[in-house]
Amino acid sequence: MIDIFLWYVVWLSTFGAAAGAAAAVTHEFYYKVQYVLANPDGVHEKEVISFNGTWPLPTIEVNKGDRVKLHLINGLEDSTTSLHFHGLFMKGVGYMDGPVGVTxxxxxxxxxxxxxxxxEQSGTYWYHSHSGSQYSDGFRGLFIIHDEEQEAKYTFDKQLSWSVSDWYHLPSAELVKKQLTRYNPxxxxxxxxxxxxxxxRNVTIGIDYDTTYLIRIANIGIMVSQFFSIPGYxxxxxxxxxxxxxxxxxxxAYLTVGQRMSILLKTKSKSDAKSNVIIVTSMDRSMLDTVPVDLELNSINYLVYxxxxxxxxxxxxxxDQDSFEPINDLDLVPSSHTPLLAEPDHRISLLLHMENLGDGVNYAFxxxxxxxxPKVPTLLTALSAPDSLINDARIYGSNTNSFVLKKxxxxxxxxxxxxxxxxxxHLHGHQFQIIARSKDFEEPVHYDPDKQDSFAEFPIMRDTVYVEGxxxxxIRFVADNPGVWFFxxxxxFHLEQGLAVTLVEAPDYLDxxxxxDHLQTCERSNMPTKGNAAGNDQxxxxxxxxxxxxxxxPAGFTPKGYVALFTCTAAALYGIWSIYVFGMNDISVTEAGKIDNEKRVMQKYIEILERLKMKSVESRSAEPSAEIEKMLKQVIALNDKLSQL
Structure with a gap:
């Protein structure tokens, strides 16, 4: 009976949203997360996380000004969970933001x-678990906020909502375990x-002739950015x-994970439409360390007249991704014409790099x-701290990487x-102006404001933006939303490696x-609800x-271990190289692609060996340094041979 009740409430809420009434509506949902089997790519069946036994998860549609009350019930026997509404500011209710350990x-x-x-916003958003990498198990869906006044500014006949994503056959816990290991240096x-x-996959969507569609598109994947096009349109x-x-x-267009866009698409008249339409989304192959031979980089779906x-x-x-020229989102102009923010009151400079620590795992810094x-969610630390220390970043912990902002x-x-x-x-709690973004470089190039010629008069604003390799x-924003926000x-996978900071914004203005039920959730998890990052409330x-x-x-120890690892790896790669040489007279384009992959892998090995050599020299450890130097020469020689293929 309870499942029937849950579905009745969800149906009633969805019907209220579809009615599109101008008056504010309260949408109440009861969703129990539980595993079901699904095979969305037609290749492999796996356990996914459903709502009330149904997957894919629903697209939730509401109107600006509505209220949402979503009861999330954890029916997973082996895992904790949480829920984040990606892009929503949660003004005044920051405890609803969802990231575990933060709020x-x-x-x-x-x-x-x-x-x-x-x-209180409108546009294209999405929701997902914010507990580890759990949302790669299918715990994600679209969240659309309609605004009659805003939508009336554009001319269109119908609306569609699409999601794009990558897909893994292994469950998220196994993926993270395979990545965060010393065997993946x-x-x-x-x-x-x-x-x-x-x-x-291979989705077919019916469309009408001579019709303008407002189409909302979100990349709800976990890793790869995607190129988006509708060839011929x-x-x-x-x-x-x-x-x-x-x-x-x-x-x-180009969408990283977490990014969304809305487009207007005008279909052809019946006399002009000589064929149906394809939608092409493509993985950004530059984000892949290797490209398996059987991996399809392109996804083809259909619009059918x-x-x-x-x-x-x-x-x-x-x-031919080298020829791709997607629109640069920095060329977009917000219709609000919000002017460039003034010189900052608070500048935070972050140096991003990846490095192995003493357990051999590669982390992000x-x-x-x-x-x-931390042991206590950072928001609860801010709420329980004495007034004299609430603006002291130290209480929030060394590795939460916290910065305190003034209102x-x-x-x-x-x-x-x-x-x-x-x-x-991605920045929680805000949309920011994108002030500058460089192209990618072979070697790191740091931002120098003295070399910046000019900034856009009305910079585009987003909540998710990529930085090039x-x-x-x-980016700039105004700290006008007191709360604790994750950046x-x-x-x-990079978040699992630790690529994050915490912004404690105007903590002295927090309610x-x-x-x-938030406090009871902590109690059930045996987590304290007050105290500093270590749980000390005294x-x-x-x-x-x-x-x-x-x-x-440790100086001197790890290089030896890594030399042994790379010796084995180089031997394996040498064997691969020998096989390629043996079969060169009858090589196919696919085999050439394999060689390109091995070249990229080899460059990674050279890069790591050079870093290990530098560490060994700094530690004045002669024996490992000599071994690394010898190994480096061997790998460079092998790379030179690969380059001749």
Missing amino acids: QCPISPGGSMLYDFKV TGAEPIPQNLLFNDS EFEIVEVDGVYTEQKKAKL DESIPMPELPSWID LNNYTYVA DETVEIVINNEDDNKHPM NGYLV HCHLD KYIPD DFLNLHGEYVQPAPL
């Missing part, structure tokens, strides 16, 4: 929590098995990340700290990326109220016992 404790198996908030991210479109971008824009024409007319041929350019969740100050965050991968950075990113890489400056990052690599 709440994890919801234990059998537990529940009410997410209760008023919807480069920190290479797991490669997805497929791309999904609306949580399926031009579209107009009118919104990104909940920020409405001046209409901008494009043929190719009439099944009796043919499907178009796939254009050849979709396999911002200013030499890798994020480690209404203009904040600038500069990220100098010394990693060769791009990182999609070895490049830099500069992290939304490539979730001391916390709902009882002496907030005593952080003894706090959770911290592993110790650094």
Whole structure:
């Protein structure tokens, strides 16, 4: 009977949203998360996380001004969970934001929590678990907020909502376990098995002739950015990340995980439409350490006018990503014409790099700290701290990487990326102006404001933006939303590696109220609800016992171990190289692609060996240094031979 009741309440809430009444409506949902089996890519069946036994999860549609009351019941027997509404500010109710260890404790198996908030924004958003990398198990869905006044500014006939995502066959816990191990010293991210479109593949969507569609698109994946195009058609971008824009024409767009956009698409008349339409989404292959031979980089889906007319041929350019020129989101202009924020009151400069620690695992760092969740959620530390210490960043812990912001100050965050991968950075609680973003570089280039010629008069605003490999990113926002907000890489494997900081914003303006079920959730998880990051509520400056990052690599010891590892690896690669040489007379394009992959892997090995050599020299350890030098020469020689193929 309880499941029937849950479905009745959900149906009633959804019906209220569909009615689209101008008056504010309260939508109450009861969702029990539990495992079910699904096979969305048609290749592999796996356990996914459902709502009330149904997957994919529903698209939730509400109107600006409505209230949402979502009761999340954890029916997972082996895992905690939580819920985050990506892009929502949660003004005045920051405890509803959802990231475990930041604003709440994890919801234990059998537990529940009410997410209760008023919807004060509009546009395209999504919701997902914010407990580890759990949302890669399917715990994510679209959250659409309608605004009649805003939507009336654009001319369209119908609306559609689409999701794009990567898909893994292994459960999230196993993926993270495989990545965060000393046997993966480069920190290479797991490669997805497929791309999904609306949580399926080869999707067919019926469309009408001579019709303008407002289409909302969100990348709800966990790792890869995607290129988006509708070959033979031009579209107009009118919104990104909940920020409405001046209409901008494009043929190719780029969405990192976490990013969204709305487009206007005008279909052809019956006389002009000689074929149906394809939608092409493509993995950004530059984000993959290797490209398996059987990996399909492109996902093809269909818009169908009439099944009796043919499907178009796939254009050849979709396999040539070097020729891709997606629209630059920095060229977009917010329709609000919000002017460039003034020089910052508070500048935070973050140096991003990846490095192995003493356990052999590759971690991500911002200013030499890798994020480690505290014993007490940071918001609860802020609410329980004495007034004299509430603005002291030390009480929030060493590895929460916390920065305290004053109310209404203009904040600038500069990220100098010394990693060769791009990182999609997401800020909770705010939309920010993108002030500057460099291209990617072979070697790290840091931001120099003296060399910046000019800034946009009306910079585009987003809540998720990428920084290029070895490049830099500069964003600004006003600290007008008291709360504790996470700023992290939304490539979730990197978040698992610790790529995050915590912004404690205007803590002296926080409302001391916390709902009882939040406190009960902590109690069920055996987590304290007051005290500093170490759980000390008597002496907030005593952080003894706090959770911290592993110790650094021991000098002299680790290089020997890594030399042994690379010796084995080089031997294996030499064998691969020999096989390639043996078969060169009859090599195929696919085999050439394999060689390109091995070249990229080899470059990674050279990079790590050079870093180990530097560490060994710094530690004045002659024996490991000599071994590394010898190994480095061997690998470089092998790389030279590969380069000749």
